[in-house]
Amino acid sequence: MDTLTSGLVILALITVFLGAGMWIFAGLLLAALGTFWLALDFSATRIGLIAVKVISSKAVSWEQAAIPMFIWMGDIIFRTDISQRLFRGLAPLVKRIPGSLLHTNILGCALFAAVSGSSTATCATVGKITIPELKKRGYDPDLASGSLAGAGTFGLLIPPSIAMIIYGVIGEVSIAKLFAAGILPGLMMALLYSGYIGLRSLRSPAAAPRDEAVVTAREILASIGNLLPIGILMALVLGSIYSGLATPSEAAAVGVLTAVVITVVTGQFSWALMRDSLGATIRISAMLGILIAASSLLSAAIAYLSLPTAISEAIANWNLSPYLLLFMLTLIYILLGMFIDGTSMTVMTVPIVLPLVTHAGFDPVWYGVYLIIMIEMSAITPPVGLNLYILQGLTGQSFERTVRATIPFFLLLCAGTVILAAFPEIALWLPDKLFAK
Numbered sequence: 001m002d003t004l005t006s007g008l009v010i011l012a013l014i015t016v017f018l019g020a021g022m023w024i025f026a027g028l029l030l031a032a033l034g035t036f037w038l039a040l041d042f043s044a045t046r047i048g049l050i051a052v053k054v055i056s057s058k059a060v061s062w063e064q065a066a067i068p069m070f071i072w073m074g075d076i077i078f079r080t081d082i083s084q085r086l087f088r089g090l091a092p093l094v095k096r097i098p099g100s101l102l103h104t105n106i107l108g109c110a111l112f113a114a115v116s117g118s119s120t121a122t123c124a125t126v127g128k129i130t131i132p133e134l135k136k137r138g139y140d141p142d143l144a145s146g147s148l149a150g151a152g153t154f155g156l157l158i159p160p161s162i163a164m165i166i167y168g169v170i171g172e173v174s175i176a177k178l179f180a181a182g183i184l185p186g187l188m189m190a191l192l193y194s195g196y197i198g199l200r201s202l203r204s205p206a207a208a209p210r211d212e213a214v215v216t217a218r219e220i221l222a223s224i225g226n227l228l229p230i231g232i233l234m235a236l237v238l239g240s241i242y243s244g245l246a247t248p249s250e251a252a253a254v255g256v257l258t259a260v261v262i263t264v265v266t267g268q269f270s271w272a273l274m275r276d277s278l279g280a281t282i283r284i285s286a287m288l289g290i291l292i293a294a295s296s297l298l299s300a301a302i303a304y305l306s307l308p309t310a311i312s313e314a315i316a317n318w319n320l321s322p323y324l325l326l327f328m329l330t331l332i333y334i335l336l337g338m339f340i341d342g343t344s345m346t347v348m349t350v351p352i353v354l355p356l357v358t359h360a361g362f363d364p365v366w367y368g369v370y371l372i373i374m375i376e377m378s379a380i381t382p383p384v385g386l387n388l389y390i391l392q393g394l395t396g397q398s399f400e401r402t403v404r405a406t407i408p409f410f411l412l413l414c415a416g417t418v419i420l421a422a423f424p425e426i427a428l429w430l431p432d433k434l435f436a437k
Contacts, residue, residue: 010035010298010302010307013030013034014028017030024291028291029298031298032300033297054300066248066251067288067289070162070252070255071117073115073116073256075277075280075281076263077115082229082230083108084129085227085230086104086111086230089225090223092215100208101208102144110151110154110190111230112126112230113161114160114237118162119156120152122155123148123151123152124390127152131148142401143197143200145406147197149406150189150406153380153413156379157182157186157189159182159183160179160237160251161182161372164178168368170292170296171350173368174365178369178431181368185373192412196408196409237251240254288343326370329353333374336349340378366420370427377410380409380410
């Protein structure tokens with residue numbers, strides 16, 4: 001079977017299986033097995049040997065040990081009062097600037113993202129605290145929910161990020177470099193969001209009432225105390241990675257231990273908390289592990305077909321510029337993000353797209369950051385954007401109004417993508433400095 005026909009067979013199999021409502025992992029697995037059998041005419045024995053080799057090397061790798069550890073760390077923190085401490089710590093620092101307490105959504109999500117690694121957990125945890133407080137103080141509900149929707153996606157971009165680990169495992173890209181690459185783009189997006197909130201507040205002061213009270217030294221000290229636990233956790237986890245003292249997996253284990261110590265010191269430790277957090281971690285990790293296993297097997301089938309090389313050569317013959325290719329991929333990702341979640345989008349597209357973008361001259365670390373921003377878009381695009389449903393539950397607004405409130409922040413994500421494409425050093429400068437030989 002020629003390469004083009006083989007590619008069409010893979011696409012048809014995935015479309016049929018997923019269109020039938022099958023679980024994502026099962027659809028990918030059957031598509032991989034169907035490709036080996038129909039397009040490559042491999043025997044059952046050979047397929048079995050390949051499956052064992054691929055799954056044992058990719059789905060049971062040391063790098064993946066970081067996934068359950070970071071999930072467990074984030075879930076322990078999720079079940080404590082860290083988010084309340086965040087709000088109390090940030091509120092005095094931002095209340096006199098344009099936008100006032102709306103900036104707690106941005107800064108709170110940025111800080112909580114650095115210990116959770118999850119977009120939905122970040123959005124839900126910070127939103128539970130800020131939405132009622134902002135509503136009580138008369139802030140514009142649309143601006144409050146929209147900013148939280150956008151900032152909640154920082155859980156994907158700011159390390160430690162579960163999405164980055166999944167991409168790193170599938171694409172065989174350094175996870176430590178990906179973590180470093182996400183920091184400056186994350187800060188850039190935070191500045192874009194805060195800048196927009198400030199401008200909106202200056203234009204419509206009633207949208208964000210400002211507190212003109214002077215911030216006292218006692219309030220500053222109290223803020224530092226409230227932010228101290230999350231600061232310690234960030235310093236230990238990220239500092240151990242970037243200093244070279246620990247791998248991401250080892251740093252994740254340090255993070256879990258630190259999170260447990262924080263619950264003990266703050267008087268929140270209980271065996272029920274540990275049991276519930278461990279149970280949630282096992283469920284999520286098992287789901288992600290089986291997705292990675294199925295995706296790895298499909299990647300192997302695609303590699304045996306030499307499909308990425310054939311597609312790269314075909315695109316090269318079209319004489320597309322790298323940025324036109326990137327524009328086309330962006331449109332495809334936005335469309336996919338409307339119907340499937342970010343993890344599924346990653347495991348389905350990376351095996352095919354990564355060779356294309358590297359052939360076009362894009363750095364795989366940079367592409368990882370770009371992909372995360374595409375996944376962030378999927379979290380706030382209907383009809384399956386998870387953050388939209390979380391916000392609807394927190395605010396009680398209609399789904400349509402929630403979607404309208406997020407549009408400015410979706411457009412800011414698009415603007416961030418353009419800036420990142422024009423200045424790739426924003427993502428690549430820090431990993432180059434930290435990991436230069």
